[in-house]
Amino acid sequence: MLLGIRLENFQILERLELGLTREAWEKAAADGATPAQLRSLPHLQEITVLIGRNASGKSSVLRALGLFSALMRHDLPYAANAADPDGFTGLLRHGSREPLLMEVLLSLPDIAAPVCYRLVIRADSEGRPRLESEVLSLLAGGAGQNPGRTVLELTEDGAFLDLSGSGRRSLEPGDRKRALLPLVGRLTGEGLPRRLLAELSSWFSCRFLEELSTTTQMHQRQGAHHRLNEEATNIPNVIAWYERRNPAAWRRIRERIAAVHPAGRRLRENWLSGTLSAAEERFLALLLLLADPEPRRLLLMENPDNGLYHDSVTRLGDELRRYGLRHEHSQIVMSTHNPVLLENFAPQEVWVLSREAGDRALQAATLPLVADLYKEGIGMAAIWYGGHLEDFITAAPGEPDATS
Amino acid sequence: MPHLEVLIEDRSGAQLLEGLLGPVITARPRPWTMALRPHRGIGRLPRDWRQKPAPLAAGLLDLLPAKLRVYERQAQKQPDFLLLIVLDADREPPEERLRELQSLITYSTRRLGSVIAIAVEEMEAWILGDREALLSAWPHADRSLLAAYEQDSICGTWELLARAILGRQAERLIQIGYPAVGTMKGEWAAAVAPYLRPERNRSPSFRRFYRLLLKRMEELEMSLSSP
Numbered sequence: 001m002l003l004g005i006r007l008e009n010f011q012i013l014e015r016l017e018l019g020l021t022r023e024a025w026e027k028a029a030a031d032g033a034t035p036a037q038l039r040s041l042p043h044l045q046e047i048t049v050l051i052g053r054n055a056s057g058k059s060s061v062l063r064a065l066g067l068f069s070a071l072m073r074h075d076l077p078y079a080a081n082a083a084d085p086d087g088f089t090g091l092l093r094h095g096s097r098e099p100l101l102m103e104v105l106l107s108l109p110d111i112a113a114p115v116c117y118r119l120v121i122r123a124d125s126e127g128r129p130r131l132e133s134e135v136l137s138l139l140a141g142g143a144g145q146n147p148g149r150t151v152l153e154l155t156e157d158g159a160f161l162d163l164s165g166s167g168r169r170s171l172e173p174g175d176r177k178r179a180l181l182p183l184v185g186r187l188t189g190e191g192l193p194r195r196l197l198a199e200l201s202s203w204f205s206c207r208f209l210e211e212l213s214t215t216t217q218m219h220q221r222q223g224a225h226h227r228l229n230e231e232a233t234n235i236p237n238v239i240a241w242y243e244r245r246n247p248a249a250w251r252r253i254r255e256r257i258a259a260v261h262p263a264g265r266r267l268r269e270n271w272l273s274g275t276l277s278a279a280e281e282r283f284l285a286l287l288l289l290l291a292d293p294e295p296r297r298l299l300l301m302e303n304p305d306n307g308l309y310h311d312s313v314t315r316l317g318d319e320l321r322r323y324g325l326r327h328e329h330s331q332i333v334m335s336t337h338n339p340v341l342l343e344n345f346a347p348q349e350v351w352v353l354s355r356e357a358g359d360r361a362l363q364a365a366t367l368p369l370v371a372d373l374y375k376e377g378i379g380m381a382a383i384w385y386g387g388h389l390e391d392f393i394t395a396a397p398g399e400p401d402a403t404s
Numbered sequence: 405m406p407h408l409e410v411l412i413e414d415r416s417g418a419q420l421l422e423g424l425l426g427p428v429i430t431a432r433p434r435p436w437t438m439a440l441r442p443h444r445g446i447g448r449l450p451r452d453w454r455q456k457p458a459p460l461a462a463g464l465l466d467l468l469p470a471k472l473r474v475y476e477r478q479a480q481k482q483p484d485f486l487l488l489i490v491l492d493a494d495r496e497p498p499e500e501r502l503r504e505l506q507s508l509i510t511y512s513t514r515r516l517g518s519v520i521a522i523a524v525e526e527m528e529a530w531i532l533g534d535r536e537a538l539l540s541a542w543p544h545a546d547r548s549l550l551a552a553y554e555q556d557s558i559c560g561t562w563e564l565l566a567r568a569i570l571g572r573q574a575e576r577l578i579q580i581g582y583p584a585v586g587t588m589k590g591e592w593a594a595a596v597a598p599y600l601r602p603e604r605n606r607s608p609s610f611r612r613f614y615r616l617l618l619k620r621m622e623e624l625e626m627s628l629s630s631p
Binding site: 340343372373376377378379382386387388391 | 440442443457459467470
């Protein structure tokens, strides 16, 4: 599960820490925190909702997370071009002389301490991406636990792998156009690189939600596809897969979707005849994704309620919640501007992004009064509308908040 | 630092109060902080004050019993916390609304200092109470209409203000009606706010609230200075 992400010089963000960072963990561990105390540091939850004004960095966060996944399959130039129309130039903060840094902190099942994976990418003289460093480490577990160690590292001086802690094996750094993790993960047996590769490869960006995208059946070819693709251009293929390979699951999924989707029972005919609107089709793709019996480890959604009628928004909220409850190892990170959707979430699930006094992300539950208001039954929509989620924005760092 | 937390029905009210209360705060001998909390409408007090608000509840009165519990707890940790609740009376006699709220406050709070302010009919009455501010914001306002206004009367206050400020265009607006014209109220509030001077406001409902607010702020400041 993703615990936190740190970004430097990524698009509009100069330096953002969202959720739990390596620095925060290591500082607490050095101060003598017990494993239990470390686990209770604020971190991203099974569902994480990002809110904030326009251009506060929500899109960038989602894009960065999607990029990790893309880098497990593609080289840097390809992944950068897929992530942004201007390629790496569009990803690196405008005018920055410093490199782009992306670092995630994760907890993997059966591994006590968190895993930290960091990439630092610099532009070469032509503006193309070049991997300056890549580090995969296991962090220290806290008082009395294992100390941390580095498992895979690439720097300007070279690269090494230390799978079991028993010694470093040097590796060929290669052309620095590719991350080493996907290669190492595929070539080594059971171990951290393989596990992290599986995890990151399973992260899914719902690109079909992007503003101008319209899902089409243009690229429909014959053949059953097990998984929906990120542009959701293979809905018919996925349905064909279910109908052939898992008809029982498909019946259940169809029932559920018919109950929730506004097109309801007539969904199949409307969809086959192409009479679903773009928003309805996007909603269908989302529901298919959420119904997958073998879900992804992380779903990334930007404004999933876009274009949806208000009661579909409420249903979407329900489906997201049911997904979270059903799959304890699967996570959703999403953004929204919609108070009706936000009402479905709790303060510890909501993170407010702001760029007014430096790039900041604060968990709503840590803001003054919010947890208390919520406990009294006041929903996140009213809390948001009442301005409580912006109390930290007007206070500069170090100054007391309005209500302190 | 003493803090004033203000609950208002809607965003336009928040803008007006920011204009009215901003100078009040800066004039205090000690620095105060202030936070304005808009709601989506006035709503209605639940019958059972102890129950949690309904899902998606957004009106000020819908949420008030629950919020009072939260603010009471806050006041126990932070004794220099003052709550101000500002409401439009609409068509109801303000005394009735006031009475009900006062009993809710007595029921829910002990440490929390609070002030209830009720504008007769609606807060536009407070803009009309400061003629100079109004004319500074809208020099071409219809003075004869303004002269005919009976301060704090129930007469269709925002419609009168609309006619005074907008002239003939006001009829279109009045036809569309509130709540669609909520944004206009916000614009008016923002336009007049910089000119408002609480000391010269002629609205009796405003003066009552203003006197009470100053009194409570003074009391709170004195209780902080005393050992």
